Amino acid sequence: MNQDIILLGHGSGGKLSHQLLDEVILPHLSSTGAAGQNDAALLQIGGSKLAFSTDSYVVDPIFFPGGNIGDLAVNGTVNDLSMMGARPLFISVAFILEEGFSKKEFAEILASMRRAADAAGVSLVTGDTKVVPKGKADRIFINTSGIGVLEHGLQIDGGQGRVGDQILVSGTIGDHGIAVLCAREGLGMQTGVTTDSAPLNGLVQELLGLGDALHVLRDPTRGGVATTLKEIALQSEIAITLREEALPVNEGVTGVCSILGLDPLYVANEGKLLAFVAPDRAQEALKIMRAHPMGCDAAIIGEVTSSGGGRIQMETVVGGMRGVEMLSGEQLPRIC
């Protein structure tokens, strides 16, 4: 079958995205310093250590319960910087607008970007706007880039997972993906599920107090918790065991997932983080999370059981065991 074209699945954040990155993008760009494994690049400039990250937002619909493409674009980049242990400072914004897009909706999106920036304590410092003819884009696409500063000597990234580490998630999983899915035309489900889109820099600042007991931070966005953990397992060369029972999932998310045949482990989050913490400090980390407004539903969901392999096993709610893989293609609804 023809393999020479880009498919929607290449943007899913799952296996196809990794293939595109490893087989097409990095071979051309890695000699320029691109590494592609973490949420942001770390840069040494003079005596300062900076984190630099970029992300584009093409969510459909652009308005959904609890948020819109604007606050999502600010929070997403704030969180990518935060996952490197950096303090986000400056954000750039670029818009691609479709001819005919409503100015009123644009203003609403801008206002929510402003509110998100204020809430995260970052400045929107530069930007760009382009307009393309009707039908050449879908209403509005946004790119944000951001710069943050590392104010500590810790090494926190996806390659630092160690045997014994306890794995924490900062709250319920799958809320964002289900909120967006339910807002899509034609689904007609009233669930009360809202996006979890939120800045995580405040929570990360608290967690940095754990010092070198904090090994990995990652926000499980596209591809969900399963895909993100698989990436970390491969990057750190570790094996992970999860407890399904411990996964915090909202009632509404569980319901929609049951109806549509989706697995919350693979559904996107926009305001949650995964943390790998040394075992003797895990309870303390849990306490820090639960005391913070962004982490009140936090839970310890598993641990690093051995080195090597990148394999993830999950003890199911009924006591069986199953493997956990990366997201394949797009999440698809069931047929019967």
Next chain:
Amino acid sequence: MNYRDEFRDRKIVQGLAQRIATLAQGKGPFTFMEVCGTHTMAIYQYGLRQLMPPEVRLISGPGCPVCVTHNGYLDRALALCRLPDVIITTFGDMLRVPGSTSSLMHERARGGDIRIVYSPLDAVQVAVQNPGKKVVFLGVGFETTAPTIAGSILTAAKLGLKNYFVLASHKTMPTPMALLSADPELSLSGYICPAHVSAIIGAHAYQPLVDQFRIPCVVTGFEPTDVMQGIEMLVRQAVAGDARVEIQYSRVVSWEGNPKAQQVLAEVFTPCDADWRGIGTLPGSGLKIADRYAAFDAERALAVEVEPLKEHQGCLCGEILKGKVNPSDCPLFGKACTPENPVGACMVSSEGSCAAAHKYQ
């Protein structure tokens, strides 16, 4: 109480596992087959195989409608979607299924108008909203989905739509089970009978299997406690040398089934011979659109040239669908055939045996 967690209760599942082990101890071996993709998924997803004693083996049969859909059907759908005035509407699982030389996913990337819907009635809406286009719904599935698709044709007829069509490839359940029951290579000890198919056709549909092959049949629900209890009932029958139809999933399934759905099916469809991927043509095992609704039948109403059939070499889909080999026994599994680049349909559908094995093993 939310009527969901109770069916996923660890204590109950572990208790049933213990009972199954006690019943089967020193007996058997017993081989039970499930013939519904949702059972395949439930067994993998909850790790139920590991809870079985060594005497009990669970195998998967031809229960995924996407997997048993013949290549020729896909090729016709692909040919239709290349026509300029056609919108293809489909359940999401069909998107990645490889036809002879392409898939709907690839055709969409090349500009084909292919839309995922969650209900055939949404496809009727697409037809209402696009009067200048021909809207084709890909009607694939067993008796569970067939009534809703029949309902969409009735709705389109009532609305007087001339631009709504169904490309039908419906299969019906008990027929392949008879074929597999007679297979000496499999020597099945019992069937975990489908849950929602049985809600439509009724548990009585399995009585001929019991009469002819003396094989235990238990209509079983999809939750882990359901599956475990269904297996326990099968082991009980097998150990006692019984063969009966039993209904574990009694909160949904009756002996007679759903008469309204059966009536809609009989109105819109007529039985026909059907091609099952990997199994072959089985007489009377499919549903085609009845002559009085021929105007809605994409195969008859929309002329299109279909490319010559090309089967994929080396793929063991057929043997896997019959439960004769495990997905990991196929030389292509996980190598040439992955969920991203599937060779066989069993790797494509989220309910296919190979996809389930690849995801959860």
